[in-house]
Amino acid sequence: MARVISLLGKGGTGRSTLTLAMARTEARRGKRVLIVNLEPTSTIGLLLDVPLGGDPQEVEPNLQALHFSTTALIERNWKKLRAAEEEYSRIVLFREVYEQELGVLPGLDQFLAMSALRDWDLSGKYDFIFFDGGSGLDQLRMFAVPEQLGWYVRRFGDALGRSPVGQILAPFFEPITRSLLNISVDTDSMRQTTGRFSDVLNEGRAVMQDPQRLLLYLVATDDPLSVAAARRLWGGSQLLGLTVGGAIVRGDADWQGNFDPLPVRKIAHAPLGDLPAQLEGLADANPTVPAPLVIDEAVRTVRIFLPGLTKKQVELSQYGPELTVRAVDQRRNFTLPASFRTLRASGAKFADGYLNVTFA
């Protein structure tokens, strides 16, 4: 089991440099570390002065790195799909198209990176995986895949299973699910296939929402705009149930008040070689951070930790057993406890970074 570490912040705050320095800190004390670089503009390869390929390569003792290659992963997965199609041979869609032809559509980077993270984690080869992703938005979208996709599968799986469309598609989905997720499904039933797929997504969600498995840090500089951006990303992460363990501030400004109650690590501008010492203890920290969600049945209140946001930036809606919260251009559905299901959200206010939603 690996812990994934990822830094969130506005472009130009030095995320790649800090990621590399944190990775070195861990590798030098004997931890097995992998750095995954997603962006073509990321500087980790340039900082290491090693051309990175799509597979992990050792760049320093205990430290492996790769430049994530979506095209290579599309090829690998396409080969699996074609093989599954050959074997089942009820459908002829994939086999006439070769893996070397396939272009990249938006979203594939994040879906495939998520799936690759799962494989690297299951490999047991790493203690830490440092993920240097793209912009804040796409990184959050990626870590939210198990949660969000899980919701779609739950919500549509049943309807699809009942519909004639679903019955036709079932033998089509089954080999796809089986070959891409490395899971076994014994039946052609759409319901069982989506059920097994749901299980995988639920496991993924539990991993993403466990701070021992995914820990995010905010990065800011002296620039107040970088603080505003970090606070937005903090709120967005919390809405998705991801754990932000602290903030790293490069520079002299005292931004502690902007990140309360998170620990803030202030570090001086320094050459890359001097950074690891300043970052010690962050990757394996067990930060005490506010619980993302507190349900208090006694006072009929749901409390959601949404720091960095104001009430105007948050929108609530309720459908049956679900409370939906929208903020930072994201949406999360919370399943309410049974005792709340006949109640309606009657008020919402912010206190201490928590949005308190009361029901009546």
Add this chain to the structure above:
Amino acid sequence: MARVISLLGKGGTGRSTLTLAMARTEARRGKRVLIVNLEPTSTIGLLLDVPLGGDPQEVEPNLQALHFSTTALIERNWKKLRAAEEEYSRIVLFREVYEQELGVLPGLDQFLAMSALRDWDLSGKYDFIFFDGGSGLDQLRMFAVPEQLGWYVRRFGDALGRSPVGQILAPFFEPITRSLLNISVDTDSMRQTTGRFSDVLNEGRAVMQDPQRLLLYLVATDDPLSVAAARRLWGGSQLLGLTVGGAIVRGDADWQGNFDPLPVRKIAHAPLGDLPAQLEGLADANPTVPAPLVIDEAVRTVRIFLPGLTKKQVELSQYGPELTVRAVDQRRNFTLPASFRTLRASGAKFADGYLNVTFA
């Protein structure tokens, strides 16, 4: 018809600030301008000191701005889908799910932004649309959607039309295509639906590859890493057939040699208010840039302009009438002229930024 302008560069090079300054330059000389801000960490809203909503609002004379809201667009499109389902009523998948519940999966931002760009363009309300997107990778993925998705639709449309799966799905796709793309399709035939969809994507591709309609600029600073990143994004853009019209360099370094033969606009670090004067003439420039693709049948050569890349970074493959080029974790399929179809690529070398592929 609007011209879309977008800046590509490493995080922290000041893309948002420059975007705003360029937009002001145009608005102040009477052009009708829209700024679209995609990233939660983008600073345009903060620089304008106006809270931006999901719909265009006038922030200065002739200048409208919005913060792209994927969740809001999902809602709008979902309503259309549900209405189409109500009307057709052969399928019951959408109507039980409310638009306010839908989460955001990776890629939706870019697909919806692309579709919204089309709507703003068709509205005829703007001369210029400044698009301040996310990281370089996702922005390129987005502008490449018509090209890449068009390939998938062409390649799979026929196979799907012939297969029993396609025959079942046809009445399902038709209202989706019709309601989401605002196009009319007269029939339930999968082939006609995908054909009409292909037409829309071909139009989109023509727009994206026309420098009068989409013009990209690279942004770099004194930091050599920002130059390396800009060069990668340049090569990636060219591979996709997008036009980079020049480079904007903030600072004192002389990087002209890195961007030959593009015009380089050097600008001094200055407060936002002083920037517009330095950026005059860029948004409505008609830069003479190398042709992205030159096919010379006489010497059996295909020349693809791929600046910033070396031969090692480019991979070629050929299947029947298609030459596939892979670089910067992207892939593009070029349809070869009829006279090349019995030939095989026999050699490739770089000269003057062009990859020259000879056939024998």
